[in-house]
Amino acid sequence: xxxxxxxxxxxxxxxxxxxxxxxxxxxxxxxxxxxxxxxxxxxxxxxxxxxxxxxxxxxxxxxxxxxxxxxxxxxxxxxxxxxxxxxxxxxxxxxxxxxxxxxxxxxxxxxxxxxxxxxxxxxxxxxxxxxxxxxxxxxxxxxxxxxxxxxxxxx
Amino acid sequence: xxxxxxxxxxxxxxxxxxxxxxxxxxxxxxxxxxxxxxxxxxxxxxxxxxxxxxxxxxxxxxxxxxxxxxxxxxxxxxxxxxxxxxxxxxxxxxxxxxxxxxxxxxxxxxxxxxxxxxxxxxxxxxxxxxxxxxxxxxxxxxxxxxxxxxxxxxxxxxxxxxxxxxxxxxxxxxxxxxxxxxxxxxxxxxxxxxxxxxxxxxxxxxxxxxxxxxxxxxx
Numbered sequence: 001x002x003x004x005x006x007x008x009x010x011x012x013x014x015x016x017x018x019x020x021x022x023x024x025x026x027x028x029x030x031x032x033x034x035x036x037x038x039x040x041x042x043x044x045x046x047x048x049x050x051x052x053x054x055x056x057x058x059x060x061x062x063x064x065x066x067x068x069x070x071x072x073x074x075x076x077x078x079x080x081x082x083x084x085x086x087x088x089x090x091x092x093x094x095x096x097x098x099x100x101x102x103x104x105x106x107x108x109x110x111x112x113x114x115x116x117x118x119x120x121x122x123x124x125x126x127x128x129x130x131x132x133x134x135x136x137x138x139x140x141x142x143x144x145x146x147x148x149x150x151x152x153x154x155x
Numbered sequence: 156x157x158x159x160x161x162x163x164x165x166x167x168x169x170x171x172x173x174x175x176x177x178x179x180x181x182x183x184x185x186x187x188x189x190x191x192x193x194x195x196x197x198x199x200x201x202x203x204x205x206x207x208x209x210x211x212x213x214x215x216x217x218x219x220x221x222x223x224x225x226x227x228x229x230x231x232x233x234x235x236x237x238x239x240x241x242x243x244x245x246x247x248x249x250x251x252x253x254x255x256x257x258x259x260x261x262x263x264x265x266x267x268x269x270x271x272x273x274x275x276x277x278x279x280x281x282x283x284x285x286x287x288x289x290x291x292x293x294x295x296x297x298x299x300x301x302x303x304x305x306x307x308x309x310x311x312x313x314x315x316x317x318x319x320x321x322x323x324x325x326x327x328x329x330x331x332x333x334x335x336x337x338x339x340x341x342x343x344x345x346x347x348x349x350x351x352x353x354x355x356x357x358x359x360x361x362x363x364x365x366x367x368x369x370x371x372x373x374x
Contacts, residue, residue, distance in 0.1 A: 008362050010373045013292040014315060015334040015365075018221055020290065021281040021312065023230075031216070032208040035237045036201055042238065063245070 193253050197244045204244075208237050211254055214336065215261045221331040222265045222324070224316040225279040232268055236261035251345055258346045266324050280316060283308055311372060318368035326361035333358055 061068040195203035215236055220229035240260050247256055319327055332338045344351045366373060
């Protein structure tokens with residue numbers, strides 16, 4: 001026997017000492033009772049806890065892959081069906097209140113008199129009426145900033 | 156760390172692979188009555204699971220205790236391992252014996268706990284039983300006292316546990332399962348999810364380390 005293996009034999013004997021380390025007397029009498037009690041408590045808590053409908057659905061479908069697949073297919077079919085129905089409704093004239101022709105009646109330009117009919121002749125002197133368009137609604141070259149001079153303090 | 160999880164156990168994210176109850180395959184080394192108990196427990200029979208707990212409580216507790224050197228931690232972890240196993244029973248395929256599967260859960264739980272605990276460990280050792288004083292090997296170790304190891308069994312126990320705590324988790328686990336609990340290399344490889352060669356090399360290295368730490372007590 002080599003010294004090394006002899007030492008390992010000694011070590012093994014020493015490690016065997018750990019087998020004699022035992023929990024307090026009677027410890028294992030209550031161990032399984034505690035485990036089962038905790039399992040029961042966990043089940044009760046889980047059943048009474050309020051879970052969202054999404055979690056319930058997930059719990060329902062998780063152990064049943066076939067149901068989960070069928071559910072997914074059904075949701076996809078509903079979505080595709082809804083899209084097809086919606087596009088078909090758009091194609092039929094007169095079936096919708098929001099057909100493309102409805103927008104043709106709207107004016108392409110807006111004037112002050114169109115928006116404020118009562119104020120058509122009350123523009124300030126020097127201000128020319130401006131017909132803004134949707135692509136250039138604000139820029140009016142006739143409107144210039146008023147020059148302002150500031151006096152220094154003390155003058 | 157080697158991967159501890161096999162196909163039957165919860166992975167590190169907590170996800171559990173589910174399998175219908177009727178797909179359980181009994182492992183060749185599983186006692187016949189145990190298969191029935193496992194089947195009943197899978198269907199929610201807590202009396203059957205209570206029987207399984209009673210069968211393995213001492214082994215699971217001892218494994219966790221020798222890894223942590225702390226009775227309170229071992230108590231919590233062993234209970235949690237059984238509770239986790241019950242909740243994961245639906246994922247138990249029966250490819251290995253129930254106790255190997257249970258061991259895996261306990262080992263994984265313990266190693267995760269030790270990683271979180273890091274250096275905050277404190278020992279809370281159990282008392283030695285009466286038989287320790289009459290064990291011929293222990294008598295021999297203590298009677299061959301040198302001035303430096305004039306201590307009794309309790310000091311020897313403390314030094315041994317201190318040395319064990321200096322090992323890495325994986326090495327301590329291998330020593331615990333093999334030299335303390337008497338499991339075979341095959342069983343340890345199955346529990347730890349590594350090959351037998353790894354188990355052997357870890358065991359050799361761990362013994363060398365322990366031998367160095369405990370040199371005063373092994374002369």
